[in-house]
Amino acid sequence: MSERISEAEWQVMEVLWHTSPLTAQDVAARLDDSGWSLATVKTLLSRLAAKGALATTEDGRRYLYAPAVDRAAVAAGESRRLVDRLFGGRPAPLVAHLAERGELSAADIAELEALIRELKP
Amino acid sequence: MSERISEAEWQVMEVLWHTSPLTAQDVAARLDDSGWSLATVKTLLSRLAAKGALATTEDGRRYLYAPAVDRAAVAAGESRRLVDRLFGGRPAPLVAHLAERGELSAADIAELEALIRELKP
DNA sequence: TTCTATCGACTACGTATGTAATCGTCAAGC
DNA sequence: GCTTGACGATTACATACGTAGTCGATAGAA
Numbered sequence A, B: 001m002s003e004r005i006s007e008a009e010w011q012v013m014e015v016l017w018h019t020s021p022l023t024a025q026d027v028a029a030r031l032d033d034s035g036w037s038l039a040t041v042k043t044l045l046s047r048l049a050a051k052g053a054l055a056t057t058e059d060g061r062r063y064l065y066a067p068a069v070d071r072a073a074v075a076a077g078e079s080r081r082l083v084d085r086l087f088g089g090r091p092a093p094l095v096a097h098l099a100e101r102g103e104l105s106a107a108d109i110a111e112l113e114a115l116i117r118e119l120k121p
Numbered sequence C: 001t002t003c004t005a006t007c008g009a010c011t012a013c014g015t016a017t018g019t020a021a022t023c024g025t026c027a028a029g030c
Numbered sequence D: 001g002c003t004t005g006a007c008g009a010t011t012a013c014a015t016a017c018g019t020a021g022t023c024g025a026t027a028g029a030a
Helices: A007-018 A024-030 A038-050 A071-087 A091-100 A106-119 B007-018 B024-030 B038-050 B071-087 B091-100 B106-119
Strands: A054-059 A062-067 B054-059 B062-067
Touching: A007 A024, A007 A038, A007 A062, A007 A071, A024 A038, A024 A062, A038 A054, A038 A062, A071 A091, A071 B071, A071 B091, A091 B071, A091 B091, A091 B106, A106 B091, A106 B106, B007 B024, B007 B038, B007 B062, B007 B071, B024 B038, B024 B062, B038 B054, B038 B062, B071 B091
Parallel strands: none
Antiparallel strands: A054 A062, B054 B062
């Protein structure tokens, strides 16, 4: 476990976190807009399986792929890494940065506010 | 511009964002705990200069290195990428993840709260 | 003036990543 | 039965990254 998932691989994982299990064909079909060839998608699936991020079950002559890692856990780990690296572990500066660049919608702010209210007591 | 800065390179940039300009020796000295050889630090400095993240001025036979990119800008870009990739651009889930894993101190929460208060119209 | 320590430049090399082609095998259709 | 199309496995190859050694030039010490 705990192997990193690259950016291209992440897109493949997204498909399978959304719907699984799927065949390589199906995954590729759902990545239509990515511009990747089927071969590329297969390579990414293999690598993800090799690093334990995907589980495979045989279905006749092919595999069905399904996530073997929890999206939330991976996302949390990656978030943690970034916040540590960029902001010394403090998340507020990250939010401040996004805010400064007008990247936060009113809905985002409301969502954060609600979250903070929950966290406070 | 806009070349990515890798994780090892980031550590070098941190030194120079903190104090600059510095010679390669000085940078290496300040990265003492990294375990890198001087040669490694020099390689990282060269790569950073090549990708335009560092500016060099000649000082006799050696260079003085100084950041050529703004830390806040780079951090904002990286944050943006991560939040887009992991959370569809919404920062609240990121904060929620950190919170769930008990990664937020009371001070962090207070800081976020103050920030949100400011952001609200 | 000669030696030496140091500088940046160049080279090295293993692993990761993005992107894909090819190959051997087998199931299904004819 | 034979062919063909689809599988996963293997191989390919350029770029990036982490980590470092070597080399030619030169400034300074002796």
